[in-house]
Ligand code: HEM
Ligand SMILES: *[C@@H]1O[C@H](CO)[C@@H](O)[C@H](O)[C@H]1NC(C)=O
Ligand SMILES: *[C@@H]1O[C@H](CO)[C@@H](O)[C@H](O)[C@H]1NC(C)=O
């Protein structure tokens with residue numbers, strides 16, 4: 001009997017403590033005098049995440065509720081208070097003009113336990129500045145041009161795989177994932193993955209574990225993200241040991257192979273090896289010659305996989321799906337491609353690819369409606385008073401930028417649910433404020449890959 005009473009009391013105490021903790025957290029914005037969206041226990045403003053709604057849908061709903069209230073409102077990621085931005089001028093202040101107050105994202109990093117988490121997207125402050133500087137020469141159009149042949153060669157496999165399937169219906173996401181995994185693992189790890197020919201079941205499984213439903217539950221990811229320090233203390237992992245070991249082994253083996261055989265292929269991996277051995281990349285001017293460690297380049301090679309695979313394959317899949325639903329767009333695009341390859345026997349060069357204006361409009365419109373980076377994040381590293389309001393974004397709190405919601409804002413996009421590549425003619429672009437569209441983020445911490453594709457178009 002006694003033990004039951006004690007047990008009961010302990011449970012009651014724990015429940016009460018948790019309740020009080022949530023209640024205290026949920027009163028944060030009221031105390032601060034900041035307008036906020038009412039949270040409910042225990043998900044805060046993310047009720048229905050993973051079950052009823054996609055994360056991106058929830059953020060759009062919050063945007064719709066918040067935008068009339070204030071250009072920044074308080075809201076809750078489970079229990080963690082955050083600032084939600086509803087105004088594009090404020091996005092620009094945070095990501096560009098006042099970047100120094102918002103350098104980091106506040107992501108989970110546990111370098112000791114999980115070295116692969118210490119990559120450019122996650123690392124902070126001077127560590128990030130150093131690494132971003134080191135990696136900048138990796139992302140230039142000249143470097144992409146030198147990888148074009150590899151990508152072009154792999155696309156032959158894609159054509160064959162498509163032809164094989166095209167008698168039936170094509171499961172396009174699966175197909176595009178295999179293709180992007182082949183491209184990224186070839187250019188970043190020097191690995192001949194050949195997922196398109198179903199030769200690498202293990203890598204395919206691993207990719208599904210990282211990006212697909214088989215991976216970490218959204219709950220766990222949210223916990224890691226809401227409480228990065230606590231998660232580190234509890235030794236939680238973002239990826240399973242299997243995933244971590246797989247990448248560490250594959251990448252290290254290929255590095256060793258290239259070093260032993262003086263293999264000078266020009267791709268991402270070789271540039272990383274140069275940064276490890278010499279501190280700079282051949283032919284690139286650099287004042288900072290500190291070398292990168294093996295763990296540092298393993299994490300960055302993994303980053304290319306992590307940041308590059310799902311973003312690209314999702315974009316390609318949605319683009320193809322929209323073409324299937326819009327025969328007129330598809331016909332027009334086919335005309336452009338046929339006209340520009342008339343004299344080349346179907347070969348598409350790096351230059352021609354970029355001269356295909358309508359193709360690039362189709363990609364732009366796909367990225368507007370199906371934005372893989374549907375939210376951008378920053379963490380305040382000092383207090384920031386929001387101009388024109390009485391609101392101060394407090395040091396240590398996260399700022400959420402609902403990119404996808406801006407891409408559907410009727411102020412900037414007429415009939416936003418309609419797929420229409422003509423929104424990206426130069427005349428139409430000129431009619432909108434530039435910050436109404438930013439699928440690659442903004443400011444010094446935007447997508448590195450963005451430079452690759454934008455620099456060329458000049
Ligand atoms: C369609 C393809 C892609 C999309 C839509 C995309 C989108 C994004 C977005 C929205 C961000 C956050 C930007 C911000 O916070 O302002 C980002 C960051 C980043 N992306 Fe991409 N990305 C794509 C492909 C790639 C590829 C292929 C790579 C590398 C090979 C890459 C490397 C990075 C890196 C390194 C960062 C972090 C930069 C930093 O923190 O300094 N991305 N990307
Ligand atoms: C790679 O470069 C090194 C020195 O820069 C050279 O000695 C070696 O022969 C090259 N290897 C290949 C395969 O081109
Ligand atoms: C794609 O969108 C960006 C941003 O609005 C713009 O700078 C670029 O010119 C667009 N490209 C095309 C081909 O529409």
Ligand SMILES: *[C@@H]1O[C@H](CO)[C@@H](O)[C@H](O)[C@H]1NC(C)=O
Pocket residue numbers: 388389390
């Ligand atoms: C800020 O607070 C002051 C004093 O309480 C008030 O007069 C002013 O209207 C407020 N400004 C805004 C933008 O809410």
